[in-house]
Amino acid sequence: MALTPKLQALIESLRRLPGVGPKTAQRMALHLLERDRDAALAISNALADAAEGIGECQQCHSLSETAVCDICEHPGRDRTLLCVLESPIDLMAIEQTGGFAGLYYVLGGHLSPIDGIGPEDLGIDQLLDRLYQGEVQELVLATNPTVEGEATAHYIAEQLSDLDIKISRIAHGVPVGGELEFVDGGTLAHALAGRRQLERGK
Amino acid sequence: MALTPKLQALIESLRRLPGVGPKTAQRMALHLLERDRDAALAISNALADAAEGIGECQQCHSLSETAVCDICEHPGRDRTLLCVLESPIDLMAIEQTGGFAGLYYVLGGHLSPIDGIGPEDLGIDQLLDRLYQGEVQELVLATNPTVEGEATAHYIAEQLSDLDIKISRIAHGVPVGGELEFVDGGTLAHALAGRRQLERGK
Numbered sequence: 249m250a251l252t253p254k255l256q257a258l259i260e261s262l263r264r265l266p267g268v269g270p271k272t273a274q275r276m277a278l279h280l281l282e283r284d285r286d287a288a289l290a291i292s293n294a295l296a297d298a299a300e301g302i303g304e305c306q307q308c309h310s311l312s313e314t315a316v317c318d319i320c321e322h323p324g325r326d327r328t329l330l331c332v333l334e335s336p337i338d339l340m341a342i343e344q345t346g347g348f349a350g351l352y353y354v355l356g357g358h359l360s361p362i363d364g365i366g367p368e369d370l371g372i373d374q375l376l377d378r379l380y381q382g383e384v385q386e387l388v389l390a391t392n393p394t395v396e397g398e399a400t401a402h403y404i405a406e407q408l409s410d411l412d413i414k415i416s417r418i419a420h421g422v423p424v425g426g427e428l429e430f431v432d433g434g435t436l437a438h439a440l441a442g443r444r445q446l447e448r449g450k
Numbered sequence: 451m452a453l454t455p456k457l458q459a460l461i462e463s464l465r466r467l468p469g470v471g472p473k474t475a476q477r478m479a480l481h482l483l484e485r486d487r488d489a490a491l492a493i494s495n496a497l498a499d500a501a502e503g504i505g506e507c508q509q510c511h512s513l514s515e516t517a518v519c520d521i522c523e524h525p526g527r528d529r530t531l532l533c534v535l536e537s538p539i540d541l542m543a544i545e546q547t548g549g550f551a552g553l554y555y556v557l558g559g560h561l562s563p564i565d566g567i568g569p570e571d572l573g574i575d576q577l578l579d580r581l582y583q584g585e586v587q588e589l590v591l592a593t594n595p596t597v598e599g600e601a602t603a604h605y606i607a608e609q610l611s612d613l614d615i616k617i618s619r620i621a622h623g624v625p626v627g628g629e630l631e632f633v634d635g636g637t638l639a640h641a642l643a644g645r646r647q648l649e650r651g652k
Contacts, residue, residue, distance in 0.1 A: 251542065252504055252513060252514060252515045252519075252520075253515065254496075254499050254500045254503045254504050254515055255500060255504060255513060257496050257499065257500070258496040258497060258499070258500040260496075261489070261492045261493045261495075261496035261497075262493060262496075264486065264489035264492065264493065265478050265481075265482070265489075265493070266477060266478055266481045267474070267477075267478075272469070274539070274542070275468060275469075275539070276467050276468060276469075277500070278513075278537070278538060278539050278542075279467070279468045280467070280497070280500075280501070281500060281501070281504055281513060282513075282537065282538065282558070284466060285501045287463070287466035287467075288497045288498075288500065288501040289497070289498065289501050290463045290466065291463045291464060291466065291467070291493075291494075291497055292493075292494045292495075292497035292498040292501070293463075293494075294456070294459045294460040294462075294463035294464075295460060295463075295482070295490045295491070295493055295494035295497075296490075296491065296494040297456050297459065297460070298456045298457060298459070298460040298479070298482075298483060298490065299482070299483070299487045299490040299491050299494070301456045302454055302456050302457060302483055311454060311457060311480075311483060311484075312454060313454045313455065313456055317454075318454075335480070335484065336480060336484065337476070337477070337480050340453065340476070340480075356484075
């Protein structure tokens with residue numbers, strides 16, 4: 249009764265944002281209506297623009313406003329290096345490090361037979377076609393270090409057994425700045441198994 | 451570079467929601483674009499509808515889609531009882547308890563000389579006019595139990611010294627279901643000072 253219908257509708261819709269429950273949605277709605285109507289309209293416009301104007305890059309399947317995204321079209325990127333990711337969020341995380349100069353391929357998920365997600369849903373056929381074209385010399389499998397991500401990486405690697413390209417998997421190990429005592433056993437075992445010899449000064 | 455302009459604009463705009471920082475805004479934007487475009491459009495429409503269609507009730511200054519809100523117009527409410535609040539959120543909190551049958555008056559803030567917010571900004575003149583009309587017999591001052599809220603309540607009470615109406619302040623005390631050891635000293639002192647005699651069975 250104290251909520252007007254439009255306010256009720258706004259609170260309901262804000263609950264569809266990830267991590268937003270009924271209390272947070274109410275607080276957001278009232279904040280926008282009472283203190284910042286400009287923001288309400290700005291968010292409304294940005295959402296409509298993005299939902300209608302952002303599609304998928306034909307080549308890497310990341311988010312793009314054009315048929316082929318800026319990264320795939322960039323002449324300075326190393327076309328012999330291709331990094332396979334589960335989602336555009338991962339792509340952004342890697343781009344923000346500035347440490348990767350190759351191209352990307354976004355699967356949009358991981359293999360999950362229980363949910364009926366097979367290789368065809370992830371565009372793995374298109375990925376294999378691209379690899380068989382010969383331009384790519386190293387494939388970096390950067391799916392998440394979860395059971396499903398590992399399975400997806402192994403599946404892709406298996407499909408390429410008769411292709412002479414270098415296939416790598418991102419390293420598992422101790423996070424930089426972390427403390428050993430707080431690292432879980434699985435990660436620590438990987439960090440030890442994947443140990444690298446230090447270069448010694450001559 | 452990995453972010454398209456529309457995505458960048460969406461993330462920037464989502465940061466204007468209360469309690470949403472850059473990481474959360476990015477996660478929300480990507481969730482909506484990758485998994486739930488319907489939600490993006492639904493939120494966009496709900497925001498525009500609410501920002502354009504919700505105004506202020508002429509009588510109580512709470513949020514309303516009509517000139518006078520449902521509560522002020524409701525024939526079943528007790529018009530002799532008026533509760534003064536800082537914001538529509540407080541009104542909703544009280545309405546949700548179902549324990550108040552009177553009318554409300556929303557100030558839209560509290561007195562704050564430092565921020566240049568005086569009685570005229572809170573519609574206190576209009577409140578006094580209404581009280582002098584004589585219909586209201588009890589005024590419940592339910593501003594927040596903060597220094598500014600208390601000051602605002604005292605200011606309003608002082609303006610009414612020559613008017614013969616009952617003025618009350620919401621009780622301070624121990625929250626229901628709380629444990630004494632976790633209640634702060636100020637609240638505990640109020641709870642003791644405001645102790646009430648128990649009705650004893652005859």
